Amino acid sequence: GGIGNLEDKAIASVGRTLYDLLIRGYTQKQWQTDPRELSADIIGRLPVRFSFDDRYFADRYEGMPVDGYTAIFQRMLEHPKIAVELGVDYFDVAERITPRQLVIYTGPIDRFFGYACGHLGWRTVDFAREVHDVADFQGAAVINYADAEVPFTRIHEFRHLHPERTHTGARTTIYREYSRFAGRNDEPYYPINTAADRAMLASYHAMTAAHPNVIFGGRLGSYKYLDMHQAIGAALKTFEREVEPFFAEDMRTGGTAARRHALSPLSA
Ligand SMILES: Cc1cc2nc3c(=O)[nH]c(=O)nc-3n(C[C@H](O)[C@H](O)[C@H](O)COP(=O)(O)OP(=O)(O)OC[C@H]3O[C@@H](n4cnc5c(N)ncnc54)[C@H](O)[C@@H]3O)c2cc1C
Known part of the structure; x- marks a missing residue:
């Protein structure tokens, strides 16, 4: 049959011995969730190579921004048309946003809906x-x-x-x-993504239809495990597919563009 959970997938790719030595205990600590309850995707991120290449990733180019990520973003945001307001909770200003304004929400999707369908793990x-x-x-x-x-x-x-x-x-x-x-006041980092979480996520996806001006983006908004390059790739794709056409239509129609359809949240 198909390999659905983390344990089966891990044993299929590295065998029981290496699974017990390297993966079982780490997974227990990292997730505190039965590995059979966890999605195989998680372990799919771990490269298995039959070579002497001991790097984690096998990308041709690997690097860090010379002055770090903070500097790269500060420089990108240094533009007269970009205003940055730090320390502002979206939910404190949400009611001042009109349905005509495009919002890209990168917080947890369950929080956006006031946990109406429950707390995602x-x-x-x-x-x-x-x-x-x-x-x-x-x-x-x-x-x-x-x-x-x-x-x-x-x-x-x-x-x-x-x-x-x-x-x-x-x-x-x-x-x-x-x-x-992650408790209520903790910063959520990794989606646990059990079957129950996925069912809950589907309910939240259905609720996004009522918010056509909101694009749910990023790791927290899409409840997906995204690495940096995937988060950036998904953001660029969303800009091309959804943001740019919206503003192009807005220009054409003199500021009356409306997103009629809620598009599904970002996928990596
Ligand atoms: C411990 C750890 C290690 C990692 N290591 C790696 C690695 O080695 N390599 C790699 O490629 N990736 C790594 N990642 C993943 C990487 O950090 C993410 O892929 C990336 O940061 C996701 O970007 P994002 O924009 O989707 O989300 P985030 O960077 O989480 O940005 C979301 C933003 O939304 C803000 N926000 C949320 N709610 C609200 C609200 N209500 N009001 C206002 N603002 C709000 C948050 O404050 C945050 O600034 C790691 C992640 C973690 C947690």
């Missing part, structure tokens, strides 16, 4: 910062701890994200990452 993470009196703590940007007994999932040492930089400091900063269920 999310995971969040906590980071614990430590500074160590060594130049190099672990020799790599990220090391995963697969054993169930170790309470954190991984340790980050960010200096290794920039191998092109020379580090002269005698100290280094690391973050231990802990995973847990």
